[in-house]
Amino acid sequence: MKKVSAVLLTFGLVVSLSSGLSAEAKTSVAKVKTYKNCTEMHKDYKGGVSRAKNVRNKGGKTRYKPHVSKALYDANKKSDRDKDLIACEQ
Template sequence: MKKLSTFLLTCGLVVGLSSGVNAEAKTSVTKVKTYENCTALNKDYKGGVARSKNVKNKGGKTHYKPYVSKALYDANKSKDRDKDHIACER
């Protein structure tokens, strides 16, 4: 009886762990949103989107701090008119 319960417990753990790995792998793929213009982007991100945390704004003083995301910046790269790696800064 002890061998049977050990076997069932082992099988349950193997099945439980293998299904958790598959669920985690499926959720790792995310789609980045592209915006039509800066007005739409600034509704979600008031300060715009920066490519990295150490970029400097070329256009002068801004009112808001930009959100940092390489993937989001790359998807909306065309909105960075002054090419300072911050799209739609305000």
């Protein structure tokens, strides 16, 4: 009887934790901001937004280092004209 109750308690904890994590993941996705153009993005991120930290700029030397955020880049992918995985680099 003790083993059955321990298994049920463990199962209940796993289910409650997994549902809490998925709610947090949905909340963090909803907070990603989409910018109308690069001028707006440069107010918050002077160097633009990079999809990954190992991405290199195709256009040459830039003045500022880009902020790294996969979710933010994906939301503003339209602003990456040269398709080098850095949106609005400067």
